[in-house]
Amino acid sequence: xxxxxxxxxxxxxxxxxxxxxxxxxxxSMLLVFMVSFQFGSYDTMKASMLRINDxxxxxxxxxxxxxxxxxxxxxxxxxxxxxxxxxxxxxxAAPRANGFGLLAxxxxxxxxxxxxxxxxxxxxxxxxxxxxKSGRALSPEDDASIVLGEGLARNLRVxxxxxxxxxxxxxxxxxxxxxxxxxxxxGAGVPELDRQxxxxxxxxxxxxxxxxxxxxxxxxxxxxxxxxxxAEQQLTHIANDFEVTYLDWAELRPEVRxxxxxxxxxxxxxxxxxVVVVVFVILNTLYMSVLERTREFGMLLALGMKPGQxxxxxxxxxxxxxxxxxxxxxxxxxxxxxxxxxVGIGIEGMGxxxxxxxxxxxxxxxxxxxxxxxxxxxxxGSIALLGIIPYRRVLGLEPVKAMAS
Amino acid sequence: xxxxxxxxxxxxxFGKGELAVHALSGVDLDILPGxxxxxxxxxxxxxxTLLNMIGGLDSPTVGEVxxxxxxxxxxxxxxxxEIRLRKIGFVFQSFNLIPxxxxxxxxxxxxxxxGVSRSERRERSLSILSDVGIEDLAHRRPGAMSGGQQQRxxxxxxxxxxxxxxxxxxxxxxxxxxxxxxLVRLMxxxxxxxxxxxLIGTHDMRVLENSRRRITMIDGGIDTDExx
Numbered sequence: 213x214x215x216x217x218x219x220x221x222x223x224x225x226x227x228x229x230x231x232x233x234x235x236x237x238x239x240s241m242l243l244v245f246m247v248s249f250q251f252g253s254y255d256t257m258k259a260s261m262l263r264i265n266d267x268x269x270x271x272x273x274x275x276x277x278x279x280x281x282x283x284x285x286x287x288x289x290x291x292x293x294x295x296x297x298x299x300x301x302x303x304x305a306a307p308r309a310n311g312f313g314l315l316a317x318x319x320x321x322x323x324x325x326x327x328x329x330x331x332x333x334x335x336x337x338x339x340x341x342x343x344x345k346s347g348r349a350l351s352p353e354d355d356a357s358i359v360l361g362e363g364l365a366r367n368l369r370v371x372x373x374x375x376x377x378x379x380x381x382x383x384x385x386x387x388x389x390x391x392x393x394x395x396x397x398x399g400a401g402v403p404e405l406d407r408q409x410x411x412x413x414x415x416x417x418x419x420x421x422x423x424x425x426x427x428x429x430x431x432x433x434x435x436x437x438x439x440x441x442x443a444e445q446q447l448t449h450i451a452n453d454f455e456v457t458y459l460d461w462a463e464l465r466p467e468v469r470x471x472x473x474x475x476x477x478x479x480x481x482x483x484x485x486x487v488v489v490v491v492f493v494i495l496n497t498l499y500m501s502v503l504e505r506t507r508e509f510g511m512l513l514a515l516g517m518k519p520g521q522x523x524x525x526x527x528x529x530x531x532x533x534x535x536x537x538x539x540x541x542x543x544x545x546x547x548x549x550x551x552x553x554x555v556g557i558g559i560e561g562m563g564x565x566x567x568x569x570x571x572x573x574x575x576x577x578x579x580x581x582x583x584x585x586x587x588x589x590x591x592x593g594s595i596a597l598l599g600i601i602p603y604r605r606v607l608g609l610e611p612v613k614a615m616a617s
Numbered sequence: 618x619x620x621x622x623x624x625x626x627x628x629x630x631f632g633k634g635e636l637a638v639h640a641l642s643g644v645d646l647d648i649l650p651g652x653x654x655x656x657x658x659x660x661x662x663x664x665x666t667l668l669n670m671i672g673g674l675d676s677p678t679v680g681e682v683x684x685x686x687x688x689x690x691x692x693x694x695x696x697x698x699e700i701r702l703r704k705i706g707f708v709f710q711s712f713n714l715i716p717x718x719x720x721x722x723x724x725x726x727x728x729x730x731x732g733v734s735r736s737e738r739r740e741r742s743l744s745i746l747s748d749v750g751i752e753d754l755a756h757r758r759p760g761a762m763s764g765g766q767q768q769r770x771x772x773x774x775x776x777x778x779x780x781x782x783x784x785x786x787x788x789x790x791x792x793x794x795x796x797x798x799x800l801v802r803l804m805x806x807x808x809x810x811x812x813x814x815x816l817i818g819t820h821d822m823r824v825l826e827n828s829r830r831r832i833t834m835i836d837g838g839i840d841t842d843e844x845x
Contacts, residue, residue, distance in 0.1 A: 213722075213729045220717035511713040514674055515774075516702025516730055518695060611674040615709075 214521060218528035222536070225501070232497050233537040236591060239490040240541020241548060243483060243587025245577065248549045249557070250479055252578035254472050259437045260571045261468060262461055264400055267306070267337035267431030268440035270459045271296075271451055276428060277459060282311060282383045285426035286456050295450045296432050301439035302447070304336030307427040309417050313380025313388065315360075315410060317368040324364055324410045326378065328417025328427075337433040340400050341411055347372045347396030354413050358392035362399040363407035370394050376410075382422040390420045437461065483587060491594040494537075495601065498530050502602040509606060510614025523603040530602070534595040538588035546584060549577045619686075621781050621814050622648035622671050627680035629666050629837075640666040641677070641837045648782065648816055653808040655825055656818040658834035664818035665786055667834070671816065672705050672784045673697040685781040702730055706775030708785035712767040714759040720746060720770045721755045724777050731778060745773040749803060765796030772804060776813060785817040789824060801827045 222229055262268055271292055273284035286292065286307075293305040309328040314321050331350040334341045342349050345362050358376050360368070370376055374394050382388040392412060399406055418425060432447065434440040440447075444460055451458035462469040502509075509522050556574035559566070566573055629641040641663045648654060648671075656664045669675040670682050673689050682689045685704050689697065701707075714723045724742040733741070746752045749769040759767050768788060775783045785804070789797035805827045807813050817824055825831060833841040 213726060217715065217717060217726075224717060508713075508715075511709065512715075513698070514672065514701060514707050514709075514713075515727055516698050516700075516705075518698045521730075612669050615674075615713075 214525045215528050218525045219532055221525070221529050222532050228497065228501070229533065229536075232494055232533055233540060235490055236494060236534060236537025237540035237544060239486055240538045240588040240591060241544040243486065243590075244542060244545025244579075244584050245549050245552070246479075247483070247583045247587055248545075248579045249552070249575070249577035250475075251580075251583055252553075253575045254475075255437060255578055256575055257571060258461055258465075258468060258472075261465065262437065263339050263433075264343075264402065265338050265340045265405060266461075266464045267304075267433050268437050268461060269432045269444070269447060270464060271430040271432070271447075271454075271456050272428065272459060274455075274457050277457075277463070280310065280428070282381070282421070282428075285309075285383070285423070285428060286430060286454075287426050288454055289425075289427045289430055292430055292450060292454050292456070295453070296430070296447060299443045299446050299450075301434045301443040302432055303435060304333065304433040305430055306330050306333035306337045307414060307430050308334070309414060309421065309423055309427045310429070311380050311382075311388065311417065311421050313378050315364070315368060316377040316379065317370045317374060320368050322364060322367050323408075324360075325408045326380065326410045326412060326417070328412055328414040328421070328423075330414050334431075337431040340398060340405065340409070343398045343400050345397050345399040347394070349396055349398075350411060350413055354395065355416055356390070356392050357395045357413065357416075359396040359398055359411040360394060361406035361409045362397050363403065364410060365394070365397045367407070372396070378410075378412075378420065380421070382420070383424075383426075384422050386422065388421045390416070392416075483590075487587070487590045487594060491591060491598065494534070494595060495530075495598050498526075498533070498599075499602050499605075501529075502526055502605060506609065506614050506617040509609055510611050510617070513609060513611040513614065519607045519609060522609075523606040526606055527596075527599045527603050530595050530599045531592070534592045538591050542584060542588050545588075546579065549579050549584075552577050553579065618649055620647035621650050621652075621685055622646070622816070623681075623683040624667070624671065625681050625683075627667070627670055627677045627682060629663075629670065629675070630678045639837055641670070644680070644837075644839055646832070646839060646842075648814060650781075650814055651808070651812045652830050653805060653815045653828060654817070654830040654832055655828035656816065656832050656834060657820055657825055658840070659820070662834040663837040664834055666837075668784050668786050668816065668818050671782075672707060673700050702727070703778065704781040706778065706780040706783040708768070708771050708775050708783060708788045710787040710790045712759065712764070712771050712791070714767055714770055714774070716759050719756045719758050720751065720762070720773075723759070723770055724774045727774055727778050741777055742773075745777045746770075748776075748807065749773045763796070764792050765800060768792060768796075768800055769803065772800070772807070776807060776811075780813075782814040782816060785815065785819075787819055787821075788817065789819065789821045794823075797821060798823050 273286055276284040289307040296302050296305045307330055311326045313326050315324045332352045350359055372394055376392050376394055378390045380388040447458045512522055553576055556576045558574045624644050624646040627641055627644040631638045631640055658664055670677050721742045725738040728738040746755055749772055751766055751769050754766055789800055801824050804815055808815055830844045
């Protein structure tokens with residue numbers, strides 16, 4: 213019956229209750245939408261950036277990420293790819309080999325990062341091989357072909373059909389030399405990639421750099437980043453089985469993770485402020501309500517109700533009120549977020565800049581149970597915790613003084 | 618016959634030093650089972666203070682109060698709550714019903730605090746409402762009842778747990794003359810039919826005229842104590 217009284221007490225002052233509920237509902241709605249939009253944007257940014265070149269995860273030899281030594285190879289690429297592709301959520305895997313060399317055109321020469329890739333498999337994990345500005349991408353039929361980033365091609369002053377001389381160091385320390393024909397020029401929109409990357413067929417790379425069928429990494433992808441993240445534990449098992457390392461997106465792109473962490477810290481400060489403001493406004497209202505009813509609490513004490521029971525009743529009123537407010541806010545927030553999940557939000561005037569970075573011009577909020585509940589739960593939790601203030605006041609009441617108030 | 622209430626040397630002082638007010642001093646009193654006693658006296662004579670001491674709502678500065686064999690001075694807050702819940706019924710001047718609950722719910726509330734089962738609560742609350750003559754108002758909330766009707770619910774609430782004593786502080790003060798008379802007759806009838814012990818603080822002549830034991834207080838002490 214204590215909870216029944218608490219529920220009815222919530223509705224004793226309907227206007228005050230509706231105002232409090234509206235305040236909490238509006239804040240909760242904002243939190244549901246803003247958190248979903250913020251994390252949805254992160255998902256989009258991460259996926260878009262990783263799709264350019266890295267894939268959503270990579271198998272590499274131990275220590276290759278920190279010290280990319282040519283000798284640190286993955287020796288059974290096809291077996292690892294087969295095992296990865298058997299996992300749910302993994303739809304593509306592509307091997308790559310990386311070398312460093314000097315590319316020359318006549319008198320002009322520039323250092324480049326030469327990537328040997330599988331022309332059939334690579335476009336499934338990364339877009340870089342298909343972001344062609346002129347010419348064409350590598351195809352499975354290609355042999356002595358090369359595709360250059362537009363900055364590199366410009367520096368070398370080469371054009372489609374021109375020969376490009378490659379001089380580098382093979383995996384065994386010998387000289388790797390080759391002459392390749394430029395078939396395409398890509399533009400990823402990322403200057404460091406466009407100035408440094410040269411792509412050639414993996415089979416030709418294998419011969420030129422004496423790789424003996426080994427590769428330096430296997431990039432994996434799936435329908436979405438979360439689907440690959442969900443398979444991370446199994447991917448790590450596979451890596452352990454083949455004595456290589458599995459690197460997730462955060463390990464591949466630590467700078468992105470740091471940028472997101474920084475942005476999250478700022479956002480959390482704002483969300484925290486929002487929660488604190490609404491919680492203290494509501495607590496003030498509730499505390500006033502407790503003060504107004506001191507006489508009534510004195511009467512309940514006189515009837516034999518224990519102070520703790522009255523305190524629990526008051527506490528239950530606060531919980532009911534906060535659940536009403538946040539519950540309404542969650543429903544409104546879900547409706548608002550669902551709408552923008554369909555239509556997205558365009559960032560005016562930034563479309564071209566984003567496109568250069570491989571980002572879409574519209575961002576979409578993405579709801580998950582956690583994103584929907586975290587804000588409202590913070591409100592309910594704070595009110596439940598700070599409810600100790602009116603609770604303690606009730607505990608200290610003396611029947612006679614309370615009834616005389 | 619063992620008294621329901623025993624007060625020995627009860628005194629109560631509010632404040633300290635020069636500002637000290639002696640609300641009660643040296644009160645000795647026995648209330649016997651079945652008494653229909655009134656505490657009369659002018660304002661400030663100590664009626665309410667004495668009722669608060671007997672009801673365990675306040676503690677005396679000196680002396681002891683024993684209710685149904687329990688020395689209230691030896692009890693903590695929790696035990697006093699239990700005594701008030703199980704042994705004492707209260708009727709207040711301003712009714713003090715829980716505004717969000719119906720008449721039956723107000724009555725059942727006390728029984729629920731005592732742990733009485735739902736079916737027994739319902740049965741007893743309807744029975745007592747019938748006793749006080751307002752069974753047709755069982756589902757009405759206090760705001761939809763007159764003062765007299767609310768006070769009848771308050772009496773029913775005080776009686777429903779069969780307390781050792783019912784303490785009433787100016788129960789007729791907020792009622793019109795006819796309603797006050799009805800209420801006094803009701804309490805007197807319940808006293809006669811059920812043997813319920815009443816101690817009523819009042820200066821309402823209608824109550825005093827129906828009293829079977831009239832205790833008069835002056836300046837915090839008992840002046841006269843006569844059975845009628």
